[in-house]
Amino acid sequence: MPNPAILLVSDQYAEILETQFWRYQREYDLHVAHSAEEAMAATERIHAAGGQVALFVADSRLADVHVLKAFHDWRSIVPTARRLVTASWENFLEDSTAFRPGLAKGKFDAFLLMPRGIRDEEFHTAITEMLSDWGSTSATPEVDSVRIVTPTVDGSTLSIRDFLYRMGMPTRTYGPESPVGQEILAELADAGVSGTEVRFPVVKPMNGTPVCAPTVHDVAISIYGAPSDIDVDQVVDLAIVRGGPAGLAAAVYGASEGLSTVVVEAEAIGGQAGTSSMIRNYLGFPRGISGMRLAQRARSQAIRFGTRFFTGWPVEKLTLGEDHHVLSTGGGELRARSVVIASGVAYRKLQVEAVDSLVGRGVFYGAAMTAAREMEDRDVFVVGGGNSAGQAAVHLSRFARSVTILIRRPSLAETMSSYLINEVEYNPRITVRGCGEVVDGGGEGQLDWIEIRDTTNGTLSRHQAGGLFLLLGAEPHCEWLPDGVVRDAKGFVLTGRDVPKETWVNGLPPGNLETTAPGVFAVGDIRADSMKRVASASGEGASVVPLVHAWLEPRR
Structure with missing residues (x-):
């Protein structure tokens, strides 16, 4: 597996950017392009080879196309990559004003002054923050502090993974038949638990003893101590x-x-x-x-x-x-x-029995950050009109084929912050459906479909759904x-x-x-x-x- 890529795009300042990014080349593959077209070709090659682009760094002035149009095209191939616009000293003041509306709408992630010399740590602080954000939300952890062994990623496993993510603990999941899984199960057997006594998931904290921990509570005790x-x-x-x-x-x-x-x-x-x-x-x-x-x-x-x-x-x-x-x-x-x-x-319950019976199997209460990676190429629905729902939809759009925000009101204007509404409206993978509510759903052991009722006329419609995220307000x-x-x-x-x-x-x-x-x-x-x-x-x-x-x- 190749290292994640950082793609630098500039005609006039390509050499400066390459010099500035040398410090990252041990753990990231640096690619330099002199035009948007060249960058697109590089992105397609990386994607075809099974690689990942962690960060696009583009000059505010590209020769062949506007940089925001280039970001839009690159994003269609690598939606998880972070996007940075950097401007030279002579263009910074003018371009910072011109790019401000695009930044507010989420068309890119940051606008920075291009470094003019060595050790521009303010610039590199922003870079490392963006790479850290990408690494914690989009990439599979390279180093794990907690390992989970389970034959199936069920609701309990996802709850544990979300808990560990929120505690800042990188986590990876392994099957019982994998080399890592076999090693952890052998260690568990040495501790006196084996065969039919094993209850999945099995959790092994860093430098700790593996334990059968079917609930978040069990995991918390195993890591933070007994009563x-x-x-x-x-x-x-x-x-x-x-x-x-x-x-x-x-x-x-x-x-x-x-x-x-x-x-x-x-x-x-x-x-x-x-x-x-x-x-x-x-x-x-x-x-x-x-x-x-x-x-x-x-x-x-x-x-x-x-x-x-x-x-x-x-x-x-x-x-x-x-x-x-x-x-x-x-x-x-x-x-x-x-x-x-x-x-x-806590989030209110939907109180639709057919849907609630699939919690953890395509249905989630809350943002369920670690479930987002499982939504790749699926059609996903987010129910709720608050900021949490908007943030969840934007994050899910990096993985899902489509994201639909479903609300009972006609629009998001009364419940969501303006900056998030702008991001949602700009994002081509997100649509908003007003005056609707989920009344049914189902699937063979996994959510496959939901039924939506129009609150204005009562009509019902069925939709394919690979994921349903419920953020239904405060209780x-x-x-x-x-x-x-x-x-x-x-x-x-x-x-x-x-x-x-x-x-x-x-x-x-x-x-x-x-x-x-x-x-x-x-x-x-x-x-x-x-x-x-x-x-x-x-x-x-x-x-x-x-x-x-x-x-x-x-x-x-």
């Missing part, structure tokens, strides 16, 4: 339930300001945002950042300040107390003077909360002036992010009337820490 590992003896200042953007922000700011801070996470950190292939409107990341990378960086930042994370244990109960509260999990109890509820929301799960934490009719936690007046103390409402239970706060999507955006959730996570300080100060 007895929740060993916090003292009463901590701050306990945070779940590690989405809001919980991670609270952890960073709480620990950095000297609070003893613990995060209890049921699955992978990042919440729903952690499944996003690319978030382009988050402050400070002009080229975008995947939800997984954002969550991993925030987790590392929180750990640096002293936050402790316990992964794999959902909180089952919150017991309120005067001096401290108690969080109960399957792995033990945690006592805390203050609690921040950042448990986020809170707060069954573990006591009655002392009041929620609205939909189950979202009430805070501040939204709580019932009869619960106010001395005629005053709780603080803006404080619940009806003293010392218990709520941030992010779980809070009633929150914005349901990554940036707003992060802001609330940071904003809650001063309120926690104010609560703790008289009690110190």
Whole structure:
């Protein structure tokens, strides 16, 4: 298998680009073309040989065709490649203005000034970020930190792979009959599990012992520890339930300001945002950042300040107390003077039995990032009109033959950010169908078709479908909360002036992010009337820490 290719395209500046990209030639095959036509021929040769193009780097001014037309043509052959426009110093100001609309519509991924000398690390930081993004979402991992052995890639395997992806752990799947599979099963037999005792999938963590781990919970325990590992003896200042953007922000700011801070996470950190292939409107990341990378960086930042994370244990109960509260999990109890509820929301179920019976076999709730590679040359449907659905559709279009976004409303205008609507409209593989809903589906052990009802006239139509991704909006799960934490009719936690007046103390409402239970706060999507955006959730996570300080100060 050849190395992935980086294709450099320029007439006047080809030599400069080739010199700048020498540092990548050990792990990538560099190809230089002096025109779009020459680049197309090189792309076809690479594709025909079974190779991959990781990155197109094109001069902003090509001699034979406009560079955006060239990108469109190259993308028809290699849709997974990242696309960079680079402009020379004399053309940069003029071309940066001209190319701005195309960048906003997703016609390419980045616009950079061409390096004028050696060690232009700002330029190469962008290059490595793009290659990293390509490597984590499009390419098969070359180095795996976790190996999965299974005869079939079923729903359980896909859930485990998504969990490991969100935890930043490169993963590969092997059949039991493969050399790697045989080696891992032999190691499992040496540990006393063999023959009919083996339950697939078998998971082998890096430098660890293989285990039969049929669920995400089992994998989390095998990697992060057994129940007895929740060993916090003292009463901590701050306990945070779940590690989405809001919980991670609270952890960073709480620990950095000297609070003893613990995060209890049921699955992978990042919440729903952690499944996003690319978030382009988050402050400070002009080229975008995947939800997984954002969550991993925030987790590392929180750990640096002293936050402790316990992964794999959902909180089952919150017991309120005067001096401290108690969080109960399957792995033990945690006592805390203050609690921040950042448990986020889950996608609503379709509640069509024939479709739900195929979850993991062509039907997925959420973006299911690792399932995207299995959608190659299939017709795929994404149900939902929010940003998560738009990001999933754009990512799936790199693999699927076609992607249809299905929504009940007439258009996406009311529910999706403008920048994503522009990307969706430009992408030739994506179409939007309004006023429709999935009412049936089926297939022989795998999703083959779905039935759509037109919500305006009730007519039914059947469509071939190789994949169905359901991102149906927010549904809170707060069954573990006591009655002392009041929620609205939909189950979202009430805070501040939204709580019932009869619960106010001395005629005053709780603080803006404080619940009806003293010392218990709520941030992010779980809070009633929150914005349901990554940036707003992060802001609330940071904003809650001063309120926690104010609560703790008289009690110190």
